[in-house]
Amino acid sequence: MSIKEADRVLPVTTRESDSTRERRSVLRPSRIRLYEPLVIGTLSVVLALTVWQLVANARIWSVLFLPGPWDVAQAFVQLFQSDDIWLDIATSGEELAIGYGMAIVIGLLIGLLMGWYTRFQYALDPFVNFFYSTPRIVFIPIFILWLGIELQPKIAVIFLGAVFPIIINTMAGVRNTEAALLRVARSFGASDALTFRRVVLPGSVPFILTGFRLGIGHALTGLVVAEYIAAKHGVGQIIAIASQTFQTPKAFAGVVLIACTGMLLTTVLHRIENRFQSWRPQIK
Amino acid sequence: MYDRSAKLAAKGVVIEYWLQRSRSLFTAVKGVDLEVRPGELLAIVGPSGCGKTTFLNAVDGLIPIAGGSLTLDGREITKPGRDRAMVFQQPGLLPWRTVLGNVVFGVEAQGSMSKGEAIARAKQQIELVGLKGFEDAYPLELSGGMQQRVNLARALLTDPEMLLLDEPFAALDAQTREMMQLELLKIWSQTRKTALFITHDIKEAIYLADRVIVFTRRPGRVKTVVDIDLSRPRDLRVKRDPQFLTYEDEIWESIQEELAVPAERLIAGVPAA
Incomplete structure (x- = not known):
């Protein structure tokens, strides 16, 4: 290459690598880019609600069949003005808290034991497989027969729903401990207890939290279906009664309430998961 | 003989x-x-x-x-x-622990040193292997060479008869x-x-x-x-x-x-x- 050519080529490349566009994308995303997920997400929700409202306004179907978002919003407000709503929420909340709480404690314990002790896993695997591959809501009629229509059958089905994803993920977390780390621990003469506490358990945390998060979905399914079938109070019961009595907007409002609960709990767990991942380098 | x-x-x-x-x-x-x-x-x-x-x-x-x-x-x-203390081919560092936390892991596993002493000596050891200033870094933030320095420091801190x-x-x-x-x-x-x-x-x-x-x-x-x-x-x-x-x-x-x-x-x- 002649000097002349080099002169011609060089400034161009320098200018390109110096261009503000490139620098921005590499070093620091612009403000718009930072909020892009939020902005696009919000816009798409607004668009969906608008289309829904327009379709509902056209009244091709009656409000009993397809209420618009505005009808649902009004029903939602009305719902919270009624006297029973707090009892319903409290009932469902109690069922969820007890059932899911028990699932966390027992699922974690069994999952850790199954992961750590192979023979314990061999003993329990058939049961875990049996229950996990069966939709747990099929047990509701049996639970109602055994436990009545109060809180207990709901707690039982919520527990059964949530406990297995927690067991399975916790066990996977323990089993997935890197062999190299276990070898290091053994080489330095670490006791089993110390290896478990300092190596296996912290390494399993991401798996365990994933189990918790998956458990929430199963728990809510159990809660609502159990309340549909037979209950005195509860958000699931609101939805069931509202749709049977053609209060469709109210049924929709109940659905929104359940969905919000699920999203809230899942988001909280996502936040906790991220907190435990602070050691991972941030790759965007 | x-x-x-x-x-x-x-x-x-x-x-x-x-x-x-x-x-x-x-x-x-x-x-x-x-x-x-x-x-x-x-x-x-x-x-x-x-x-x-x-x-x-x-x-x-x-x-x-x-x-x-x-x-x-x-x-x-x-x-x-x-x-004895081993320096492994793969660094085998706990990814959720900092450099300091990983260097003390060996003596912690052996139970051969109080926590305070372990931390104080680990800091010296980290300096010896040329990682001063990286005590609070996580393994995934380090290059391969730096990870091996941590691996080495962890072994040295246990003060073995044989490396x-x-x-x-x-x-x-x-x-x-x-x-x-x-x-x-x-x-x-x-x-x-x-x-x-x-x-x-x-x-x-x-x-x-x-x-x-x-x-x-x-x-x-x-x-x-x-x-x-x-x-x-x-x-x-x-x-x-x-x-x-x-x-x-x-x-x-x-x-x-x-x-x-x-x-x-x-x-x-x-x-x-």
Whole structure:
């Protein structure tokens, strides 16, 4: 290459690598880019609600069949003005808290034991497989027969729903401990207890939290279906009664309430998961 | 003939293990006789899959020996102990712990030091391996060379009688590897710990060691012992010393004889240990 050519080529490349566009994308995303997920997400929700409202306004179907978002919003407000709503929420909340709480404690314990002790896993695997591959809501009629229509059958089905994803993920977390780390621990003469506490358990945390998060979905399914079938109070019961009595907007409002609960709990767990991942380098 | 002056003594060491897949007994090492003298840095080289890492694992007490005897200071080695510390080929750092947290892990596992003392000494050790200022960094934020420094510091903090190094620089790029060799010599010259260093890199072995042992192909045993008579401290220029090159030729020839084996023996379908 002649000097002349080099002169011609060089400034161009320098200018390109110096261009503000490139620098921005590499070093620091612009403000718009930072909020892009939020902005696009919000816009798409607004668009969906608008289309829904327009379709509902056209009244091709009656409000009993397809209420618009505005009808649902009004029903939602009305719902919270009624006297029973707090009892319903409290009932469902109690069922969820007890059932899911028990699932966390027992699922974690069994999952850790199954992961750590192979023979314990061999003993329990058939049961875990049996229950996990069966939709747990099929047990509701049996639970109602055994436990009545109060809180207990709901707690039982919520527990059964949530406990297995927690067991399975916790066990996977323990089993997935890197062999190299276990070898290091053994080489330095670490006791089993110390290896478990300092190596296996912290390494399993991401798996365990994933189990918790998956458990929430199963728990809510159990809660609502159990309340549909037979209950005195509860958000699931609101939805069931509202749709049977053609209060469709109210049924929709109940659905929104359940969905919000699920999203809230899942988001909280996502936040906790991220907190435990602070050691991972941030790759965007 | 038991040599009282030996730190580590291996006599007729045999290591076997059961291969589930082929349902056969696999002999990794057969009849290793060697001695590591106090304060000596001994390197073992050999063709890949010759069982040198397996032998080191047995010295660490991670795998049992099937025959012969293996003693450190006259005591039989049966399990990992505080008198030995391993620097692993893969750093094996806890990703959720900082550099400091990882360096103390060895003594924490041994339960040989109070927490305060461990942290204070770990900080010195981190400085010694050249990681000052990175105490609070997480392993995934470090380069491969820096991770190996943590690996080394963790072993050194336990203050073992004998340091075992399993190809610690094998996964590093050429430049980093040379830097790390230089650093290791610097650190080693300050402590003069008895060390057993496994490598497949002949130059590395000569550069670091007082003696280099060549293993035969599998099942491995000692083939040649080469005394490395190069003055210390050694800088990287030693690698171009005529004497260095003579050693290199000698060792390379010895290994080459082991590589010149019928093809069917090389592809016996057995994974390297």
